[in-house]
Amino acid sequence: MSFHALHHGGTPLILPNAWDVPSALAFADAGFPAVGTTSFGVSSVLGRPDGARSSRDANLALARLLAPLPVHVSIDIEDGCADEPEAVAEYAAALEVAGVNIEDSTDGRLVPPRVHAAKIAAVKRRSPELFVNARVDTYWLGQDATVAATLERAAAYVEAGADGVFVPLAQDPSVLRRLAAAIPVPLNVLPVPGLTPQQLGDLGVRRVSTGSLPYRAAAHAAVEAALAVRDGRTPPAAAPYSDLQSRLVDHARRTG
Secondary structure, three states, X not given: OOOOHHHHOOOOEEEOEEOOHHHHHHHHHOOOOEEEEOXXXXXXXXXXXXXXXOOHHHHHHHHHHHOOOOOEEEEEOOOOOOOOHHHXXXXXXXXXXXXXXXXXXXXXXXXXXXXXXXXXXXHHHHOOOOEEEEEOOHHHHOOOOOHHHHHHHHHHHHHHOOOEEEOOOOOOHHHHHHHHHHOOOXXXXXXXXXXXXXXXXXXXXXXXXXOOHHHHHHHHHXXXXXXXXXXXXXXXXXXXXXXXXXXHXXXXXXXX
């Protein structure tokens, strides 16, 4: 099934977001048909904060390493890591993946919708088959966080060619229902506490991304494991070394 088609199933596509090869291999091995990335996780591994375009080169390297995976791959490219639309289009094409996620904010501030729409249009001209997930950061940043402002931005991005619209931190069921009803492409959200994927699907959501949650959970688990050893407690459950090593050996063979 194509990456596009996965957004039109009976239930929302659950897209786990990886930050390196081992996490992506683990998600693929768990049976997820597609794997995304998290710019926060990718940037954090470099010791850099999220949202500063520091993931640009790391994304290119990670996309090449993930190419042999038997699943679709979507890369979080922040704001496209450039101001010029054609530069963003060139960057997205160089990734050679099934999809990209591109956000309409830079340095923690929303950009004018026309600026973001121009980037989306350039990407689609250069790579027509690429699934462009246009992220609307109104609720994420708490700026113009209304249904009307969000829909105005979403409409501009859909007109520019976006294949999906991502509204992180939109959580109220009534808001989600209104957004899904008015946006003519698949609506993507983060997990909403208290709502199952099926319930989100009933509201009209077609994709649920885990965002940085797995990365943050892994960091928390790592500290808990070390504390358990220090305090003489039973260490928490962990994936066997042999399983992780076997995945990496197989992946190394595929990548040469």
